Amino acid sequence: DAKTTQPNSMESNEEEPVHLPCNHSTISGTDYIHWYRQLPSQGPEYVIHGLTSNVNNRMASLAIAEDRKSSTLILHRATLRDAAVYYCILGLNRDDKIIFGKGTRLHILP
């Protein structure tokens, strides 16, 4: 199974941008990169996903390295409500498992 590597935790100040890194050096050419987040006492929720090009939506931006071996989730202006665990996962289509790692716990400082 292709795996991702993320820092265990990160801190950021409120109203500042946050860059959450993810390494996926064994990614294959057809694997999508997905990001989910889990707020306290809730189930995970979708944030964004992409294949090769950078992606933007109302929640965040996803920057994908040219060789696709790493990606960065960008929260443009963090709020206290963005404090959560963020998971970077690969949507595998060579088998059917979606494996979550431990994610990055993001702390937002007021």
Added chain:
Amino acid sequence: NAGVTQTPKFQVLKTGQSMTLQCAQDMNHEYMSWYRQDPGMGLRLIHYSVGAGITDQGEVPNGYNVSRSTTEDFPLRLLSAAPSQTSVYFCASSYSLIGEKLFFGSGTQLSVL
């Protein structure tokens, strides 16, 4: 649409009891899966299904059974509950795996005494 519905929200079992966690989705999704999450940990895949009649094992399948007789439902059965199965269980579904997002239920908190 209700999305992904899990029942019950909370359950307490005694060691050795069996029970079924229910998961239903009304989005006509082909892919469904079960995860467990222990305190302070990430999600671990238990079983998954890519369509009615098809199931397969994930990372931690021992002690759990699944079946997929309809597209909508994907129940998770605990055969003989053990304290090690105390966890929060999440069901998820997706239209497909390729470039589609997962929708999660709100979870079932299970305690085995």
